């Protein structure tokens with residue numbers, strides 16, 4: 001089926017491969033590991049247009065595309081408030097401005113899409129201090145502004161639902177929430193990014209999250225239930241690959257592991273060795289199943305059983 005794989009630059013940084021410090025060496029390592037693309041962390045304050053264009057050129061020299069720019073929305077990532085759902089209009093506008101700078105970064109990098117989240121500055125668990133309707137109204141307004149800016153530059157926007165611990169409990173936690181916001185905004189350049197680790201926490205099942213996103217799905221963010229390498233947790237990747245195959249999914253699976261362990265050697269293996277080989281072995285397994293069952297139209301593939309969805 002030939003899925004395409006991208007690697008987040010933030011995952012490479014976990015093992016000391018910082019793309020801004022040593023772009024040629026780091027991008028070569030990503031290409032040698034078998035990735036098709038990189039997913040660049042949204043840091044427009046550091047990645048100037050010149051640096052971005054240079055990064056894209058070096059990536060292209062190794063046959064790597066730039067699949068997306070990922071938003072740094074969490075306060076832990078940047079230490080400042082970037083809250084698209086804020087009722088403080090100055091704070092909300094500041095977050096929209098950050099998104100616009102990241103959209104410019106997409107243009108310089110040749111990345112087709114940028115990712116949005118609704119992330120409060122302070123944790124809200126277990127209940128949001130702001131009514132859900134208010135959060136939604138603010139977020140929809142921000143998203144409309146961002147989509148307009150992005151459309152003028154040929155960039156797509158993907159909303160990534162996040163769990164109650166990182167986001168707002170009750171708002172934009174599930175893929176169904178994200179799809180309903182996409183439908184309300186109604187812009188054609190707006191879709192959903194499905195993060196498997198996060199969908200595993202809040203959605204009915206990871207495969208149902210993927211099906212719910214359907215044709216609105218942009219990239220899939222790849223990690224297991226423990227946010228470590230695929231195969232180390234309890235997400236059913238056979239069922240996921242089969243679901244993506246049935247949907248004729250064309251975009252990327254972007255590896256974004258962030259395990260609790262700080263053991264650099266196991267993270268290195270996950271980033272550079274095991275994740276891709278594991279996924280590609282499962283793809284080969286599915287191809288074998290399909291060839292066995294091709295002539296037996298009376299039989300469903302083993303993993304098509306409804307219990308697996």
Ligand SMILES: [Mn+2]
Nearest residue numbers: 160195221256
């Ligand atoms: Mn993600």
